[in-house]
Amino acid sequence: MPLSNQNTAVFDTNIIIDWLSGSTHAIRLFRQNTNRVISRITFAEVLVGYKDEKTRDIVAELLKSSLEIDDTDETTALIAVQARIDTKIGIADAFIYAAAIVRKCKVYSRNPKDFEKEGLDAEHVRIPYSAAAVQAEETVKDLRFYSPWRHDGVLDAALYDHRGNRIADPAPILGR
Secondary structure, eight states: OOOOOTTEEEEOHHHHHHHHTTOHHHHHHHHHOSEEEEEHHHHHHHHHTOOSHHHHHHHHHHHHHHSEEEOOOHHHHHHHHHHHHHHOOOHHHHHHHHHHHHHTOEEEOSOHHHHOOTTSOGGGEEOOSOHHHHHHHHHHSOSOEEEEEEETTEEEEEEEOTTSOEEEOHHHHTTO
């Protein structure tokens, strides 16, 4: 099925985690894709990583305000089931892949073993960078971190240096 939505992308959980961590690779992907989508499964997988309820609520608001969250319909579910049967792709990844198929767009992941399987339409799958690239970036970052937080009741997010000084505005980070 050809790609017809060039500015739309479905993001795998690892890309969202990279984005929340301030990875320049992930931020660049967000800037390149104006219609950003995650599956409901990705939404849940990301939030599971935040044990503190207040932080989890802030991250949930950030995700909902920055991304479209795909509510799986029957067509998407059936494509996911068929992909799972045909390729043995994990069921969570099958739903992420199926969301891209239904939307006729690409899915971004940095996990080739999850999506580069015989039987999946390679036209839809993009591996824009590796986990090693993210690790190398972390080494070079000089202890910068990405932090969503509330300021005067408004969700905010920015890059901070190791002293807590704000070094980047949220709009470019969010691709706005």
